[in-house]
Amino acid sequence: MSKLIKDPEFSPLPKTDAANVIENIRHWIDTDNKNSLRRYCRPDDSEIGYRFVRDEDFLETIEMEQTILRRKVRIVFTRYAETRDHFCPLYFTTRKITVEVHYKDNVHTYKNDNRLRQFLKSSDK
Numbered sequence: 001m002s003k004l005i006k007d008p009e010f011s012p013l014p015k016t017d018a019a020n021v022i023e024n025i026r027h028w029i030d031t032d033n034k035n036s037l038r039r040y041c042r043p044d045d046s047e048i049g050y051r052f053v054r055d056e057d058f059l060e061t062i063e064m065e066q067t068i069l070r071r072k073v074r075i076v077f078t079r080y081a082e083t084r085d086h087f088c089p090l091y092f093t094t095r096k097i098t099v100e101v102h103y104k105d106n107v108h109t110y111k112n113d114n115r116l117r118q119f120l121k122s123s124d125k
Contacts (some may be wrong), residue, residue: 004069004113005099008062010079013092014039020052020089040090055082058092071120074102 018024025048028036041050058081065074082095099110108119
């Protein structure tokens with residue numbers, strides 16, 4: 001990605017080929033499989049009390065401060081997830097990660113290192 005920005009550690013995404021059918025949730029409840037319920041389901045107000053995870057459940061934002069080119073900046077990383085395909089509906093991968101660099105009340109959406117350098121230089125003026 002970038003030679004200037006240190007990448008954050010996002011939480012792991014679930015990866016299984018289990019089908020998202022209601023019978024799986026019932027089986028996990030009946031067998032008291034809390035690990036699968038926690039990983040692949042979220043509580044809701046349906047008749048069984050759970051629903052399967054969706055892409056938006058894995059939207060994750062991490063903020064951190066870093067020093068880039070001797071400037072202290074705040075960086076906001078946002079991860080967007082998606083299911084790999086409809087055959088493995090509970091196998092999630094990262095669709096994209098957006099990076100916003102905040103410096104001196106200015107915000108830069110990261111595209112590449114050269115543009116980031118230009119943004120930091122122009123913000124100093």
